[in-house]
Amino acid sequence: MDDQTRMLAGLGGLGGLTQDVGDPDSVRKQLGQPQQDIGDILQQIMAITDESLDEAQARCWPEEAPAQWGGTDDPTEGGGAGRGTAGGALPLNFQHRKHALNCHRMKPALFSVLCEIKEKTVLSIRGVQEEDPPDPQIMRLDNMLLAEGVSGPEKGGGSAAAAAAAAAAGGSPNDGSIEHSDYRAKLAQIRQIYHSELEKYEQACSEFTNHVMNLLREQSRTRPISPKEIERMVSIIHRKFSSIQMQLKQSTCEAVMILRSRFLDARRKRRNFNKQATEVLNEYFYSHLSNPYPSEEAKEELAKKCAITVSQVSNWFGNKRIRYKKNIGKFQEEANLYAVKTAVDAANVSAQASQANSPATPNSGGYPAPCYTPDGRL
DNA sequence: TTGCATGATTCTAT
């Protein structure tokens, strides 16, 4: 009989320890009775935990088996990894003893107590600042990536965000969608790289986490490792990986900013309106020269006719008013031209109307030339 | 290349 088996047997022999072995409180209560025995057990535990890995191994499993309940807490360090694997390759002798240990009725209770002791000593020193509040930096990055359409919903999000960004940046997006196909393509590229990298990180993180968790779970059969401790280890791993993720997010944000400054901020790039649009605007302007301030509805109507935005209509009228006012003489010819045009159009409409009313009306197009003032008004 | 035309932006006043 080796030390541990003896110890477990000894525990089993403690007075009244026959029920509720899974409940640490109950065990503690019962353990509290025989002071002498507790001292013995603790001494045995100390003896086991104090001895080196080699000693333990030599004493417990002289030839082949690994040490248990000793060594480092960190499964990622040194010999911890793989030692506890429950693979079928382990010698039969070891398997038997391990099985005996695992099945011992006192094991869960004892482990709970040991975990608690461990918790109160070693881990309380390490894990002081474990509850990390959501990092404001990473939240900022997340928000930005979402706003830029890099993270978040797949299709449409990107272009919508680009249009939104253009609107926010410029006040009057030049119909958002037209110029920025190149921008959107680049943004999609960034988005794709970001997602594939993120996926890689997430996969690596979950793989590593699983690996460590399996390791710890396996080791928890032979070492006092509480679920809380495993949780803590997992959160440490997640923290490490999230810092890597933050770097990824940061560099993605930078890339997006550079892209934006290169594409969207070149919004001053302009196209002249087409001839028809200019004509429509001028017609309205000169036919309302006494009050060239189109209402919101009129602007919308004009915008629709000219296939431009309402704010472009506003810009156009703003520019036109100020430039006309500054140099009426220069615009005189244009004013006359549009005055005639408007009059002819009106005449045509009127003629058509009267023709509809009385088809026999003669001289349908023969209206006198419009009389207009020097500023172009009829 | 240059100068003018023109759409967009920014600032200020109302």
Next chain:
DNA sequence: ATAGAATCATGCAA
């Protein structure tokens, strides 16, 4: 919020 004014930046013809 809107208009006026100044200015910027680009388009385009000469």
